Amino acid sequence: MAPPAVNAAWAEPPGGEPAFAVPPGYPVAGYRIGERIGAGGWGSVYAAHRAPQEPGGPLPEVAAVKFLHPGRLGPGQRHTVLQVARSEMRFSRRADHPHLIRTLAVLTLADPDHPELDGAVVLVMERAARSLQDVLAAARPPEPPPDADRILAEIAAGLRHMHTAGWVHGDLKPGNVLLMPDGTAKLADFGLTAELEGTHAYAPPLGSPDHVPPEWWSQRTGARGVALRTSADLWAYGVLAHQVLTGGLHPFLGATARARSLAALAYARGSAPLRLDAGLPERWRPLVAACLTADRQRRAQLDLAALLATALGGPGAGAGMSVGAGVGGDTPGAGRVPRRGRRRSRPVVGAAVLLTGAAALLQLTGAPEPSVGASTVAAPPPARPGAIPRDADVPAALRGPIEDAARRCPEAEITPALLAAMLKAESGFDPAAARPATGEYGVAMWTPSVFNAWAQDADHDGVKSYLDPDDAIAAMGGYVCWLGQRFKEQGYLPAELPALVTAGYRSSEKTVAEARGVPARWITHVTRVLGYLAEYGGGGVAGP
Numbered sequence: 001m002a003p004p005a006v007n008a009a010w011a012e013p014p015g016g017e018p019a020f021a022v023p024p025g026y027p028v029a030g031y032r033i034g035e036r037i038g039a040g041g042w043g044s045v046y047a048a049h050r051a052p053q054e055p056g057g058p059l060p061e062v063a064a065v066k067f068l069h070p071g072r073l074g075p076g077q078r079h080t081v082l083q084v085a086r087s088e089m090r091f092s093r094r095a096d097h098p099h100l101i102r103t104l105a106v107l108t109l110a111d112p113d114h115p116e117l118d119g120a121v122v123l124v125m126e127r128a129a130r131s132l133q134d135v136l137a138a139a140r141p142p143e144p145p146p147d148a149d150r151i152l153a154e155i156a157a158g159l160r161h162m163h164t165a166g167w168v169h170g171d172l173k174p175g176n177v178l179l180m181p182d183g184t185a186k187l188a189d190f191g192l193t194a195e196l197e198g199t200h201a202y203a204p205p206l207g208s209p210d211h212v213p214p215e216w217w218s219q220r221t222g223a224r225g226v227a228l229r230t231s232a233d234l235w236a237y238g239v240l241a242h243q244v245l246t247g248g249l250h251p252f253l254g255a256t257a258r259a260r261s262l263a264a265l266a267y268a269r270g271s272a273p274l275r276l277d278a279g280l281p282e283r284w285r286p287l288v289a290a291c292l293t294a295d296r297q298r299r300a301q302l303d304l305a306a307l308l309a310t311a312l313g314g315p316g317a318g319a320g321m322s323v324g325a326g327v328g329g330d331t332p333g334a335g336r337v338p339r340r341g342r343r344r345s346r347p348v349v350g351a352a353v354l355l356t357g358a359a360a361l362l363q364l365t366g367a368p369e370p371s372v373g374a375s376t377v378a379a380p381p382p383a384r385p386g387a388i389p390r391d392a393d394v395p396a397a398l399r400g401p402i403e404d405a406a407r408r409c410p411e412a413e414i415t416p417a418l419l420a421a422m423l424k425a426e427s428g429f430d431p432a433a434a435r436p437a438t439g440e441y442g443v444a445m446w447t448p449s450v451f452n453a454w455a456q457d458a459d460h461d462g463v464k465s466y467l468d469p470d471d472a473i474a475a476m477g478g479y480v481c482w483l484g485q486r487f488k489e490q491g492y493l494p495a496e497l498p499a500l501v502t503a504g505y506r507s508s509e510k511t512v513a514e515a516r517g518v519p520a521r522w523i524t525h526v527t528r529v530l531g532y533l534a535e536y537g538g539g540g541v542a543g544p
């Protein structure tokens with residue numbers, strides 16, 4: 001047991017340099033990597049453009065791609081990065097809210113030709129224009145940036161959504177709030193996000209010293225990390241609100257993060273009063289002071305909805321907007337939704353509250369949460385069910401490539417048995433299969449132009465070929481994995497994924513999304529694949 005330590009690497013990457021570089025043009029999930037946007041404690045973020053082979057496809061034209069690379073670190077840090085990567089993967093895939101950054105794909109790279117990238121966890125995200133930290137860095141204290149009220153209301157809405165879903169963000173700070181090209185604020189960086197188990201969650205013993213609450217410093221680190229509560233997010237929100245409303249000033253004075261932390265601890269011990277900056281607008285002072293309540297349990301009781309209403313300048317402005325569960329407390333409470341097994345429906349308008357003033361821009365919905373806590377894995381993946389039975393009719397030469405392709409996908413439903421069933425229906429496992437009429441070739445029946453966007457040189461012969469079974473199956477695994485992630489995002493149940501990805505592979509993600517299920521044209525094909533899947537022991541899935 002040891003007290004948590006602020007990891008210097010977390011606060012500031014060593015030397016400010018990325019741990020590794022990604023070559024320009026590198027293909028990832030339908031995108032080509034461009035210039036580096038920046039680097040955090042554990043990885044680098046790159047701009048990306050949709051691959052030319054995907055014109056007008058369902059993917060946004062531009063994206064931001066984050067590479068997290070546990071394998072590049074020493075054993076001590078590797079475990080922590082794996083935890084961070086796992087949390088990023090798990091939560092970002094389910095972050096479905098207008099004020100949470102959207103993740104388009106999550107994958108683990110398998111690229112022995114680029115050892116510096118092999119094994120990296122990759123998140124493809126919607127691309128923001130800048131971070132709130134960038135905005136504050138350019139501000140002239142105590143002048144707040146334009147739209148400060150709206151930005152803070154939107155951050156509160158994203159946080160409220162997370163807390164209602166039973167999650168603690170764990171690392172709220174201006175650097176982790178991104179502003180989209182239209183100015184919308186979205187929470188990002190879910191590396192320390194954790195799921196509440198009753199009153200608290202567990203996270204790696206890491207934190208950003210300027211934004212962790214005073215109690216954080218005296219916590220002990222157990223086998224599962226440190227306890228994390230929604231009240232920690234409330235403290236961080238108070239610090240962040242003070243910074244935004246004063247053009248970047250921290251509520252605790254000091255030239256360094258260490259000095260500011262000591263000032264916060266002195267205040268928490270009662271040896272110094274809370275001195276909010278004189279420039280902080282009067283109507284925001286009650287909220288900031290309440291969020292900066294030293295006592296964690298009292299802070300947990302604050303009524304953020306009412307405080308936000310006052311701050312935004314009108315009674316009722318924050319109605320329904322308790323950021324913590326209940327009245328901002330540490331327990332998930334009645335607002336919590338079941339974790340799995342429910343289809344996400346469209347926003348429930350009855351629970352929507354239109355806010356007044358600046359917050360009128362923000363519509364809070366009572367939309368059921370996306371399922372959270374579903375099993376996801378980061379490298380190295382655990383053994384998974386869905387292996388191809390020994391006596392199945394799958395050719396021996398294809399078993400290895402199929403198993404590798406499934407292993408690279410973090411989605412539990414994309415199993416070797418499913419990929420084998422799809423290949424059997426596509427080509428009868430024939431690497432020379434061809435359907436010239438529709439322009440489909442090889443064991444995975446790739447359309448060459450589509451293959452190019454997902455191509456992999458899995459057999460390392462220097463050529464990416466859809467006629468080569470290793471390359472074709474690896475690319476198929478990547479594409480099917482992405483389809484599975486998209487359909488999960490759309491709220492489909494895990495049992496529905498085999499049918500949907502099969503239909504998506506035959507048509508497109510867009511076709512299935514528009515049909516809201518398996519399109520009639522592909523029912524026979526999907527039924528055949530599910531039949532093969534059942535033969536391979538992969539029953540229990542939903543039909544078309």
Ligand SMILES: Nc1ncnc2c1ncn2[C@@H]1O[C@H](COP(=O)(O)OP(=O)(O)OP(=O)(O)O)[C@@H](O)[C@H]1O
Nearest residue numbers: 010037038039040041045064125126127128131175
């Ligand atoms: N989706 C995105 N769109 C645009 N820029 C992004 C996106 N995600 C991250 N960035 C930017 O990339 C850079 C690195 O982000 P990253 O999340 O890795 O680290 P960080 O938040 O700066 O640091 P830390 O590791 O302490 O969280 C930051 O400048 C961030 O603003």
